[in-house]
Amino acid sequence: MTHAQMIDKVLANIDKVMIGKRNIAELSVTALLAGGHVLLEDVPGVGKTMMVKALAKSIGASFKRIQFTPDLLPSDVLGVSIYNPRDMEFEFRPGPIVGNIVLADEINRTSPKTQSALLESMEESSVTVDGETLRIPQPFFVMATQNPIEYEGTYPLPEAQLDRFLFKLKMGYPDRLAEVEMLQRAEKAVPIEELESVITLEELRELQMEVAAVKVDATIKRYIVDCAAETRTNPYVYLGVSPRGSLAVMKACQAFALMRGRDYVTPDDVKYLVPFAFGHRIILKPEARYEGITAEEIIDRILTKVNVPIERIQVR
Amino acid sequence: MKETRMDKRLLIVLYTLAFILLREWLLPVMSLTDTDYLGIFMVFIGLSFLSSLFRVKWWISVPVKGLYILWAVHFVFLKLNFFTTDSLSLLLSDLMSNFSVFANGEWGEITNPFRTILFFVLLWMTAYLIRHWIEVRKSILLFYVMTVVFIAFIDTFSPYSAENAIFRIMVSGLLLVGLLYISRLSEKHHRTLKTGVYAAISLPLLFVVVASSAFASIIPEKDPVWPDPVPFLKSVVQGGQGAGTIMSTSGYDPDDSVLGGPFTPDHTLVFEAKVPSKQYWKIETKSTYTSKGWEQSSRDGNVHSFFPGEPLEDGQTTTPEDKELQPQRAELRILESLPYVAYPYGTTHIDTKQDTVVFHQLFDSEKILATKNNAAHELDTYEIEFNEPKYSMKALRETSMDGFAGDIDFSPYLQLPREVPDRVKELARTITENEESVYDKAKAVERYFRNNGFTYDQKNVPIPSKDEDYVDQFLFDTKRGYCDNFSTSMVVLLRSVDIPARWVKGFAPGESKMNSQRERIYEITNNEAHSWVEAYMPGIGWIPFEPTIGFTNMTSISYDIETSMDDPEAPEMRELEKQEKEKETPIAKAENNPNGPSGFEKAGTWVKSNVWKLVILLSVIAAIVWRIFTLRHKWMPKLLVRVYQKTSGNWDAFDKQYNRLLRQMDRFGIKRSGGMTLSEYAMAVDCHFGGSRMRELTAVYEQGVYGGHIEFHDWPALQEIWEDLIIRSAG
Structure with missing residues (x-):
């Protein structure tokens, strides 16, 4: 099995x-x-x-x-x-x-x-x-x-x-x-x-051990960090996602990939999990609240903005 | 790609409208160039549209169209309904001879069958373009605008009247543009409209177009606020009149003793001729060259007098070869003073309503004049019956001066003054030495002017000084002049090689227009005053030649299909002619530059003198390259499939192929934003094409990119998916 x-x-x-x-x-x-x-x-x-x-x-x-x-x-x-x-x-x-x-x-x-x-x-x-x-x-x-x-x-x-x-x-x-x-x-x-x-x-416990073995490509790590960094520079965000947040997303992605039967993480995993992992980790500025912008919306915007890596990093 | 095709009934409507539009292009072209057989061309366009309408495979439609073109050329030029081996070989050799003509840039020499084929090809391309506009671009505004501009231009600057045409264009064009807009809209929103819905949506459009055009056609027309700008424009373009006082004006002048000098154009209408086709209007011939001009030959003794309606003496004026031809009629209305009768070649009868008039046919000068009560009388109107002479190519090619002793004394037509320098005679021999028959020699002389640096000019033409010969000056010094220079020179050159020739004066065919009864009327102005050459072909008679640049020899030559049946040499003869033509050109060029500058300098001067042509050529090439580049989503996939067909199943190849596919899909129109993951994009692609092939491919790619699994289990299957997708993206 x-x-x-x-x-x-x-x-x-x-x-x-x-x-x-x-x-x-x-x-x-x-x-x-x-x-x-x-x-x-x-x-x-x-x-x-x-x-x-x-x-x-x-x-x-x-x-x-x-x-x-x-x-x-x-x-x-x-x-x-x-x-x-x-x-x-x-x-x-x-x-x-x-x-x-x-x-x-x-x-x-x-x-x-x-x-x-x-x-x-x-x-x-x-x-x-x-x-x-x-x-x-x-x-x-x-x-x-x-x-x-x-x-x-x-x-x-x-x-x-x-x-x-x-x-x-x-x-x-x-x-x-x-x-x-x-x-x-x-x-x-x-x-x-x-x-x-x-x-x-x-x-x-065995499964939990297995999660750590799921491969996270360097491009994916960069993608996660890019997304987190974007929350820190967003004009509506008072406090962005901490590095602990990035780490959490990566771990969650590994687990999710394992559940999906993969031994590697794809950008889709990241895109899917980021809203759940980042939503409670950012604090919005009062302006955003006045304008009725929610954290979910901001994360959504960030995800459409950040470029998804689609090619391997050339190791030469 | 599964092209979402428009409803067939809608397409029928669209193609019909496009057909009407295209017909409006053909009508003026046909009418202005005196081309008959509109039906044949329309059938061809119809054929093209039908084949695109029913999606006929190219390997059926191309041969069918090709055969049709071949048949049409047959029908038009040989009057044959079916192909025969001889007719085919004749046509083939005709076409072959045109290619060398083409290569040498002698545009005037292209034969009519070839022109017709080129025209067909043009129509073919146009029909294809329209298909593209209708079915792929779904936008025909460009073509519509071009049509309107073209018709407006033709209507303004040519005798063609587009009063009804503009109405038809407006209605059909607006409908076409509107209907295509609807289908473009529906495509944009990814909805296919049912025919009924489509019709319902188009109803308001139809109503507006029909109602507004009906309204426009019944409301009274106001006079234009501004005066017609066209005459003003024309006068500006042609320069102010009467600039120099020493200039003579164009027109018929009986005195030709001193030729040369500039003249200004005179647009006064001399006469109108109602005649079915273009004719050269001959007035007189002159035979004595004085080295400065032409004198009337002194032997005008023989006169044939006749009453209107009586036949002319079958002297040298007429050379009807084919007696079975239906005689043609011409009606002339004289508006300016004209001392002699102008008549077309092959005239048999002259008639006028005035009974008391007597015509006098002067044999040597070939003038016809009318008298009334023994006094010269200028007619207002007269009718002419004539058989347009036709000459057999075969007979012409067998003409030879050797041992020919006709009953005419040729000495007046071989006369040359002592002043004609030897170099003129030498040139005449150089031009004709490679030709066999008299006809070919005369043709060679006629052609000589077209490609040896001669220019047509009415202004910078000197009058020869006291010890200069008119012909010599033109041939070797100035090389520029008008009809008198060309025709006189040709006569002298012909006489130099013992071919009887004479100088003919009259009028060129003039411009045609339609009168109110839709009959073709040619308007002959003073500008049409012209001179040309007649040379005597032993056994056949006097045949006109047209050496002047810019004019076309109207002599009909029949290609002798009947006689060539038993003459297998006929095509070879044409072949021979072609070879000789090729030979001739380099000689002529060598004469132009006797000291031959170095190749580098030549190239430099060539670039300088052709800078505009080069610019145009380069911009055309650039435009073509740009078009090919913008259309790369069409041809690139096919190329890519070829390139990657043999790739082995390694990751690098797959990586490249997948990325190629991504770019191709992007060109196709499925854009991927930066934040879109590959599987999301694959989903979008699959949504468009159906199936799940892009997702399958993407899954494999993601495995490699993110998971590092770069081994393939079923490479051929992947390759097949890839090819399938990339080919679809080209559709």
Whole structure:
């Protein structure tokens, strides 16, 4: 079984419960393979949780869920040290963050302090409490969701924190036919419970290793950097994409190419993934907001502007 | 490429309109050049359009058209409906002889059959161009504008009246342009219109064109605000009249004792002739050359007097060879004073309404004058019946002076004054030494003036001084002059080699126009006063020759199809003539530059003297090259396929081929912006052509470029896809 077929099995499995959201599933798996995390931004009830659950079930991983509330404390996320009277010692009890797949629900409802705790452990893949550091077992994949910021009672994530997410995705409502199909399936049973794992964690780790082997041609690297550089000089952009953003795109492209059954990245991969990877990494100037220009539009313009490499660099 | 072709019914309409437009080009050309057989040319155009309409394969249409041209030439010039081996070989040799003429640039010598073929070729190209305009460019504005300009120009500056033509052009041209615009629009939006929809869209156009032209044709016409500028323009172009006082004016003048000197043109109308074809109007001949001019021969003794309508004496004036010919008629209306009767060659009867008139035919000078009550009388109108003489080429080529003793005393026609220098006689011998027959010798002399540096000039012509000979001065010193110089010189040259010749005065055919009854009228002005040469062909009679540059010999020579049936030498003779012509030219050129400057200098002076021709030639070449360059998306693919046919399956070759294809697609019109990835572009290409071939090819290319997989599994298949795409892009 090739890598692509393995990934395809996972996607097909998710498809059983998620209808008409193949692209989101693909992007989530891409992020998982690339070792990144995903921020899902959408209104409640469109299937964010279902998606993460299905993904977790498909790969046979442990699934943890943290519901963020305004009064949630960092220790509720990371874990606490408890005094064990028998051993006369403090013992660390890991919090829900220590899991393979973590759903951080409504992350913008909690205080910045708790948000930071979560995001730091996402970046480091470890938890530090009372000077004690615990590595979080791989694969570690956080899928955070947030309600659109216009909603009341939310703490918008700091821009720097957003950089920690590989993709920011929007789920969107399913289309009419997909929704009808969903209702029909729900009639029979709750399918999520019947979902079985199709690959093992071991296989997933193997796939993650394989991602690094996907070839990124020098021309493609230049293309990615060109796109990132363009965001930094764009007149509407206050803060452009960081080098971490370029790196993220490259990794995501590798994973995406692997999923597509290729061992090399094409400019199409870059063009496809850049909006998801860059969208949350640029800060627009107020003028852009006044003019109603969104980050998506700016990225779209950049992508039509930057020349796609179509020839090999002559090595002579 | 799968060319989205227009609806056939629409195409029929478009081609019909184009046919009407093209016909408007042919009509004035036919009428102004006295060419009949409009139908034959129209059929040819129709044939061309039909073949493009039905997409006839080139290997069918080209031979069909070629055969048609051959048949038309046959029909027009030999009056034969079918081919015979002899007629074909005759035509072939005629064509062959034209190529050398062509190569030497002797444009005046091109025979009529060849001209006709050239004209057909021109029509062929035009029809092809129109096809391109209609079906590919879908824009015919250029042709339409050209047509309007051409017709306007013809109408203004020539006798052709385009009053109805301009109406037809407006209606059909506007419709054509409009219909093509609609189809161009629909193509631009990638929509193919159904015929019904198309008709519905074109209805307003049709209505506007028809209504406006109908309205325009019925509203009363106002007089022009400005006076007609054409006469003014003409007078400016031709220079102010009466510039010098010593200049004589053109016109018929009985006194020719002193020739030479400049003259100014005089546009006064002398007479009008209603005659079906161009005729030389002969008035008199003169035979005594005085070294300064011509004197009337003193022997005017024989006179034949007759009443109107009676036949002329069949003397030397008429030489009708073919008695079966239908006699032709000419009606003349004299407007200026003309002391003698002007008559065409082959005149048999002269008639006038006035009964009391008596005609007198003077044999030696060949004048005909009218008297009334024993006093000279100038007629206002008269009619002439004549058989246009035709001469057999075969008979002419057998003419020889040897042992010929006719019953005419030739001494007056061989007379030469002592003053004629020897070098004139020597020149005459040089010109004629390679010719066999009398006719060929005379022709050689006639031709001599055309390519030995002679120019036609009415201004810078001197009167010979006391001890100068008029002919000698012209032949060796000035080399410029008008008809008198040319004709007198030819007579002297002919006489120098013992060919009887005489000097003829009269009028050139003049310009034709249509009168109100659509009959052809030739207007003869004083400018048409002319002189030419008659030489005596033993056994045949006096035949006119036209040495003057710019005039064409109107003598009809029949190519003797009947006689050549049993004469296998006929084509060879033409062959011989051709060879001799080729021989003749270098000799003549050598005479021009006796001291032969070095090749380098020659080239330099040649460039200097032809600088304009060179500029035009170069710009034409540049235009052609530019056109070839801009059309490269048409021919490049075929070339590329050839070039890359044998490539082995390595990456470098594929890389080149793929990039060639990208450029070719770009030329074809599918543009790739910088931000477009190859697969996006391939998608666009496939959308246009259908299928998924470009994507297949692109996938392989991307594998190589981005993935470094540069080995191929199925090279022939890739090659085939590539060829297919690149050929489609040429369509």
